[in-house]
Amino acid sequence: MNEVNKKFLKDSHLIIELKLCTVRLLDNFRFPWIILIPKRKNITDIFQLKKIDRNLLMQEIVYSSKIMKKTFPTFNLNVEKIGNVISQLHIHVISRSKKDSAWPLPVWGVKKKTYTKSILNENIVKLQKAFKV
Amino acid sequence: MNEVNKKFLKDSHLIIELKLCTVRLLDNFRFPWIILIPKRKNITDIFQLKKIDRNLLMQEIVYSSKIMKKTFPTFNLNVEKIGNVISQLHIHVISRSKKDSAWPLPVWGVKKKTYTKSILNENIVKLQKAFKV
Numbered sequence A, B: 001m002n003e004v005n006k007k008f009l010k011d012s013h014l015i016i017e018l019k020l021c022t023v024r025l026l027d028n029f030r031f032p033w034i035i036l037i038p039k040r041k042n043i044t045d046i047f048q049l050k051k052i053d054r055n056l057l058m059q060e061i062v063y064s065s066k067i068m069k070k071t072f073p074t075f076n077l078n079v080e081k082i083g084n085v086i087s088q089l090h091i092h093v094i095s096r097s098k099k100d101s102a103w104p105l106p107v108w109g110v111k112k113k114t115y116t117k118s119i120l121n122e123n124i125v126k127l128q129k130a131f132k133v
Helices: A006-011 A051-071 A117-130 B006-011 B051-071 B117-130
Strands: A012-017 A021-026 A033-038 A076-081 A091-096 B012-017 B021-026 B033-038 B076-081 B091-096
Touching: A006 A012, A012 A117, A021 A051, A021 A117, A033 A051, A051 A076, A051 A091, A051 A117, A051 B051, B006 B012, B012 B117, B021 B051, B021 B117, B033 B051, B051 B076, B051 B091, B051 B117
Parallel strands: none
Antiparallel strands: A012 A021, A021 A033, A033 A091, A076 A091, A076 B076, B012 B021, B021 B033, B033 B091, B076 B091
């Protein structure tokens, strides 16, 4: 088991601990956006995971994707492993709609906008309910 | 089996047909960049694939990632499913270096620059050799 990078703790909120991944909601009002962080030490790339964990990661990406699609208005899902800034392996799962502020581009060109406390709490509750926390 | 979207045919070059995916090199001098296109009809999202295909996709992402890392100068790999513009499911696997023109941001903010014919051919040959075509 490893520790979640401090930058994630600051910018996101715990939703659930799945078997492999910690799931956290990013504090960005512009897009419903979660990250999946595999609880394995010193892993920066998908190919460094053992085969059993890679298949588990795929399973948890699929499970989380379906929940995101069900929970938020979603025209399309973006699923991304970037890790240029924070190297600890993490997968972004982002609900995209044609009306969001970056469409049709990926989300990275748009400055983040934090949630109001009430919408943040509402989304945490919605997600935790969907994940059956 | 499905057909590869015409936009891909125009902007990229066939490297190899794997069991699940067609692998193509994008014509962008700025980043060594391949796409993996699962040969399944009417699939736009990873979660629409059958479980056996999802695990195969994971396996081919890992295989291709290792080849990209071995073939090109790579500080980090970006692995991304976007699909906002072309909905046919495809996964980007991009070799990133700290000296590339978008670092540390994802690649999407930088305008593409096509290869010269000789460097394009060189990279196709390198990749096909690595994939043992």
